[in-house]
Amino acid sequence: MSERSERTDQLGAGNPSPLWEVFVRARRGLAHTHVGSLHAPDAELALRNARDLYTRRQEGVSIWVVPASGITASSPDEKDAFFDPAADKVYRHPTFYDVPEGVAHL
Amino acid sequence: MYGNDFPGEDAPGGLLGEVEAAEAALRAAAERDRSAAGPGEDLAAYFAEVVDADQKIEPRDWMPEAYRRTLIRQIAQHAHSEIIGMQPEGNWISRAPSLKRKAILLAKVQDEAGHGLYLYAAAETLGISRDELVELLLEGRQKYSSIFNYPTLTWADVGAIGWLVDGAAIVNQVPLCRCSYGPYARAMIRVCKEESFHQRQGFEILHTLAHGTPAQKAMAQDSVDRWWYPSLAMFGPPDGDSTHSAQSMAWKIKRFSNDELRQRFVDMCVGQAEVLGLTIPDPDLRWNDERQSYDYTQPDYDELMRVIKGNGPCNRQRMAHRRRAHTEGAWVREAAAAYAAKQRNKEKVAA
Numbered sequence: 183m184s185e186r187s188e189r190t191d192q193l194g195a196g197n198p199s200p201l202w203e204v205f206v207r208a209r210r211g212l213a214h215t216h217v218g219s220l221h222a223p224d225a226e227l228a229l230r231n232a233r234d235l236y237t238r239r240q241e242g243v244s245i246w247v248v249p250a251s252g253i254t255a256s257s258p259d260e261k262d263a264f265f266d267p268a269a270d271k272v273y274r275h276p277t278f279y280d281v282p283e284g285v286a287h288l
Numbered sequence: 289m290y291g292n293d294f295p296g297e298d299a300p301g302g303l304l305g306e307v308e309a310a311e312a313a314l315r316a317a318a319e320r321d322r323s324a325a326g327p328g329e330d331l332a333a334y335f336a337e338v339v340d341a342d343q344k345i346e347p348r349d350w351m352p353e354a355y356r357r358t359l360i361r362q363i364a365q366h367a368h369s370e371i372i373g374m375q376p377e378g379n380w381i382s383r384a385p386s387l388k389r390k391a392i393l394l395a396k397v398q399d400e401a402g403h404g405l406y407l408y409a410a411a412e413t414l415g416i417s418r419d420e421l422v423e424l425l426l427e428g429r430q431k432y433s434s435i436f437n438y439p440t441l442t443w444a445d446v447g448a449i450g451w452l453v454d455g456a457a458i459v460n461q462v463p464l465c466r467c468s469y470g471p472y473a474r475a476m477i478r479v480c481k482e483e484s485f486h487q488r489q490g491f492e493i494l495h496t497l498a499h500g501t502p503a504q505k506a507m508a509q510d511s512v513d514r515w516w517y518p519s520l521a522m523f524g525p526p527d528g529d530s531t532h533s534a535q536s537m538a539w540k541i542k543r544f545s546n547d548e549l550r551q552r553f554v555d556m557c558v559g560q561a562e563v564l565g566l567t568i569p570d571p572d573l574r575w576n577d578e579r580q581s582y583d584y585t586q587p588d589y590d591e592l593m594r595v596i597k598g599n600g601p602c603n604r605q606r607m608a609h610r611r612r613a614h615t616e617g618a619w620v621r622e623a624a625a626a627y628a629a630k631q632r633n634k635e636k637v638a639a
Binding site for chain 2: 220
């Protein structure tokens with residue numbers, strides 16, 4: 183009991199709620215788009231808070247919440263090395279072929 | 289992304305039009321980024337290039353330490369202002385004069401909470417946690433907007449806050465939609481769209497009162513008389529005394545000086561006050577043909593400094609209220625955390 187009241191007297195005491203990233207799909211057929219993040223103790227509350235925070239004016243019909251710790255991001259430092267191969271592999275682009283004149287629907 | 293949620297009823301030159309333009313510019317800058325070279329050896333030079341090209345700095349990009357600190361300070365204070373700003377208006381929720389007014393006011397205060405959360409989230413991308421920021425606020429080491437230290441004495445004050453305070457906030461925030469830091473710019477686009485509702489709502493409250501009984505009109509005029517100068521002071525000290533301005537402008541965090549924005553606000557309000565049928569409490573307010581702007585009396589900057597330093601009419605009350613909510617809510621936060629931990633354990637056992 184004494185431990186508890188001591189902790190609650192301290193400002194910002196206790197474990198911080200984890201951070202969640204929020205993705206909203208605006209309408210059927212569109213992709214989920216990242217709209218922001220929020221803190222919540224669990225997924226259920228994260229979902230409810232995301233509804234209140236990001237879809238109060240019909241901004242979406244579907245919400246995903248993902249713990250921020252579950253996301254691995256690429257680093258801008260390795261941007262060149264990581265993304266470059268796309269540029270020198272022209273065969274990945276459909277601009278590589280000569281189509282004879284007069285061919286339709288291709 | 290949110291453009292279709294809000295009808296574009298504003299003229300292209302209007303404030304919402306400027307928000308739309310900023311949103312378009314943000315997308316255009318992102319497109320340009322595709323062909324740009326990545327950072328080389330010289331990170332500082334790359335940072336400067338991105339800012340010069342009006343492109344956005346993103347959380348994982350290198351940035352000068354002072355840029356990061358300035359942004360944390362500014363975004364956090366902005367977030368704190370949204371949260372503390374719920375108090376003066378919340379003061380009238382239970383006493384709103386009709387159910388319609390009450391519902392609108394509730395929705396507005398909810399929006400302010402949301403703005404606070406968007407902004408805390410934007411600040412967190414700079415590597416500080418929301419809990420740390422809240423602690424800085426509660427310990428009085430970070431500030432919030434001076435305006436929320438003024439009391440709401442009548443229902444008309446809710447109107448004056450919407451028209452003048454939210455109006456000043458929008459004039460201040462629309463240029464921030466073009467801020468060089470991506471997460472802040474994106475948050476401001478969302479905030480500004482909702483804030484423009486609030487301004488219209490406030491204007492409508494005052495308009496209704498100003499065209500009501502003589503007592504209602506007098507109440508509206510009294511609230512404008514009390515909120516006019518504190519609203520002008522929201523733009524901060526005059527350019528000569530503003531400590532952070534020059535660097536913030538160079539980094540494109542700020543796009544206009546305090547005095548430029550204040551002038552823009554005055555010019556905007558004069559016409560609106562005429563429509564309201566209310567008087568702006570400044571005997572020296574007059575059109576200056578040469579400058580194509582209104583001349584006006586500056587707010588009392590000594591008073592502004594007193595309020596910022598903690599000695600305004602409601603500083604103690606606002607902070608005491610915020611601290612009490614935090615302390616008395618501690619057991620609820622603990623309960624939520626304990627419940628979440630219990631659910632996680634159950635899942636583990638089941639799996």
